[in-house]
Amino acid sequence: MQYPAPISKLIDGFMKLPGIGPKTASRLAFYVLNMKEDDVLDFAKALVNAKRDLTHCSSCFYITDQDPCVICDDSHRNRSVICVVEDSKDVMAMEKMQEYNGLYHVLHGAISPMDGVGPEDIHIPELIKRLQDDTVQEVILASNPSIEGEATAMYLSRMIKPTGIRVTRLAHGLPVGGDLEYADEVTLSRAVEGRREL
Numbered sequence: 001m002q003y004p005a006p007i008s009k010l011i012d013g014f015m016k017l018p019g020i021g022p023k024t025a026s027r028l029a030f031y032v033l034n035m036k037e038d039d040v041l042d043f044a045k046a047l048v049n050a051k052r053d054l055t056h057c058s059s060c061f062y063i064t065d066q067d068p069c070v071i072c073d074d075s076h077r078n079r080s081v082i083c084v085v086e087d088s089k090d091v092m093a094m095e096k097m098q099e100y101n102g103l104y105h106v107l108h109g110a111i112s113p114m115d116g117v118g119p120e121d122i123h124i125p126e127l128i129k130r131l132q133d134d135t136v137q138e139v140i141l142a143s144n145p146s147i148e149g150e151a152t153a154m155y156l157s158r159m160i161k162p163t164g165i166r167v168t169r170l171a172h173g174l175p176v177g178g179d180l181e182y183a184d185e186v187t188l189s190r191a192v193e194g195r196r197e198l
């Protein structure tokens with residue numbers, strides 16, 4: 001039994017999302033069919049607008065609908081500290097903690113020789129460039145506690161330390177192999193407080 005093409009297409013669309021298999025996809029597709037037309041239109045518009053209106057901040061590469069992003073644009077932020085993370089979602093995790101008041105730099109990945117990802121493939125050159133004016137006094141390396149995240153932290157530490165800028169790494173206590181974004185606020189807050197010199 002084949003579904004009519006519009007439903008199959010909708011199911012295929014949902015299946016492209018992470019963690020959604022054929023069963024969940026068809027459940028969601030049929031749910032959408034039963035939604036009010038206005039709600040469906042709003043949802044569809046939200047998808048298209050998010051993709052169209054969002055870009056990356058030209059300074060920190062955080063996802064944003066304005067450039068520079070709200071964080072870089074905030075004059076109350078401490079510009080002498082930059083927290084380096086792998087992903088925009090990690091910025092959200094740090095912000096939820098409400099204790100960090102510095103700036104960010106989103107790498108959009110981590111160094112992974114196995115996957116052919118080198119320093120030039122993520123936003124490392126831009127970070128090094130940002131450090132060239134004298135405002136930054138500390139770089140907190142908050143890449144994930146995974147093999148790639150550690151390799152990235154080691155590389156950055158080697159690059160930055162000779163400039164005399166303080167380089168710290170989030171303390172252990174974060175689950176190894178885990179993602180920063182899944183750390184609870186208390187764990188993350190302790191990890192920042194207990195960050196160690198590299």
Ligand SMILES: [Zn+2]
Binds near residue numbers: 057071073
């Ligand atoms: Zn920014």
